[in-house]
Amino acid sequence: MQMKPWFGKEEKEALCVYMDEGGFLTEFKRTEQFEEMIADYTKTKHCIVVNNGTISLTLAALAAGVEAGDEVIVPNYTMIATPNSVKLFGAKPVFVDVEEDTLCMDIQKVKEAITSKTKALILVSANGRYPRVGIEAFEKLCQENNLVLIEDAAQSLGSFYPNGKHIGSVGLVGSFSFSAPKIISTGQGGALITNDDRIAKTLRKLKDFGRSGGGNDFHNSIGYNFKFTELQACVGIEQMKKLESRIVRKKEIYTLYKNGLESIEGIRLIEQDIEHTTPWFYEVLLDKRNELQDYLKGEHIGTRLMYGPINKQVAYGVSGEHKVSNMIGKKGLWLPSFTQLTNEEIAYVCERIQRFFR
Structure with a gap:
């Protein structure tokens, strides 16, 4: 999930x-x-x-x-x-x-x-x-x-x-x-x-x-x-x-993901100013996004594709090229992000990602 x-x-x-x-x-x-x-x-x-x-x-x-x-x-x-x-x-x-x-x-x-x-x-x-x-x-x-x-x-x-x-x-x-x-x-x-x-x-x-x-x-x-x-x-x-306690935990989860992923080549956690802001989702960018998503699904780890460029969605179909939103649409993936995640579950996710890249 x-x-x-x-x-x-x-x-x-x-x-x-x-x-x-x-x-x-x-x-x-x-x-x-x-x-x-x-x-x-x-x-x-x-x-x-x-x-x-x-x-x-x-x-x-x-x-x-x-x-x-x-x-x-x-x-x-x-x-x-x-x-x-x-x-x-x-x-x-x-x-x-x-x-x-x-x-x-x-x-x-x-x-x-x-x-x-x-x-x-x-x-x-x-x-x-x-x-x-x-x-x-x-x-x-x-x-x-x-x-x-x-x-x-x-x-x-x-x-x-x-x-x-x-x-x-x-x-x-x-x-x-x-x-x-x-x-x-x-x-x-x-x-x-x-x-x-x-x-x-x-x-x-x-x-x-x-x-x-x-x-x-x-x-x-x-x-x-x-x-x-x-x-x-x-x-x-x-x-x-419960908001204040959830803010604290959301920031802790970000730090755990950051520490767990920073040594893995090929994947990047998008930076967050956790002194002032609270992450909602934990976002990563990688070239092999779809392959990683399929692999994690097989390991019972839920992920979700980040938003694609809206102008290219069928609902809008507006001409134009937007470099960054195009890139996010190809490389962006949300990792498990619910506040109830345990430290052990986050470590498991990071370990499985490391195994994928090995």
């Missing part, structure tokens, strides 16, 4: 307690508590949770004023949800390549892609990393070109910029995902953080039919139904209590 969620008796007990209260299951007090925990942790004014991390990006773009026909710059290396989130309402994702060492958007490529139709850019913090040039360079670029900066921090809960700010908290809106593989999970789910009162109010309306207030059926704007549930919030609250 390459990845699996981690739920325990605490989540089960929290769900049972809530069910005994006879609640309506739809979002209410538990959801508010979960939102407050995320806002407190990221040191932001507002957190709004929604049904998944794709919709959270869609709502972020809509709240920021992105419309059908506008161009939104996105990395060509990312989960396909990033471009899909704006394509959903008719905006056009424009793909640019990423930095080889961080897999975050290459700012020079962004500059070259800006046109009169560009309205926003979605900066993806790949595997919790930040761009080499720093978030400040992207802030400045957006200010100079009157662009909205949205942070897709789906993989970055528990990761910080060197200036101490949580990744996702710098742009107009930041987005997290709580899908099954993430460091904390509610099965499905997403969260938006912002320090902008107007944006927060707009987001809450957008996710709740455009209601003028809670519990009524009067609508002064268009909205949709992307609400959370109390059951998810019960799980999320207990997961947030």
Whole structure:
């Protein structure tokens, strides 16, 4: 198995307690508590949770004023949800390549892609990393070109910029995902953080039919139904209590992989600044990727191919060559990455990789 969620008796007990209260299951007090925990942790004014991390990006773009026909710059290396989130309402994702060492958007490529139709850019913090040039360079670029900066921090809960700010908290809106593989999970789910009162109010309306207030059926704007549930919030609250210990373990696992693989020629673990950021997956690059994956499968070790270049996926089929994302699509492999991995299991994986190369 390459990845699996981690739920325990605490989540089960929290769900049972809530069910005994006879609640309506739809979002209410538990959801508010979960939102407050995320806002407190990221040191932001507002957190709004929604049904998944794709919709959270869609709502972020809509709240920021992105419309059908506008161009939104996105990395060509990312989960396909990033471009899909704006394509959903008719905006056009424009793909640019990423930095080889961080897999975050290459700012020079962004500059070259800006046109009169560009309205926003979605900066993806790949595997919790930040761009080499720093978030400040992207802030400045957006200010100079009157662009909205949205942070897709789906993989970055528990990761910080060197200036101490949580990744996702710098742009107009930041987005997290709580899908099954993430460091904390509610099965499905997403969260938006912002320090902008107007944006927060707009987001809450957008996710709740455009209601003028809670519990009524009067609508002064268009909205949709992307609400959370109390059951998810019960799980999320207990997961947030475990976040710090999981951050520690994720960093320990990275160090174990780094030490276990560094002497093996032919394979490279992508570097991570574990002082500030928390790895989500453990990524390696190698020429014999498919052969290694098949070999490890025979040894009962689960792996997963890293994202291929989105512009070349059948769903998009957009012309263009992007050197780094093309390379990742050919050489990138995710090793077993679940937080429950033991030291012995990691040593076994590294030993089997060493045996493959011998």
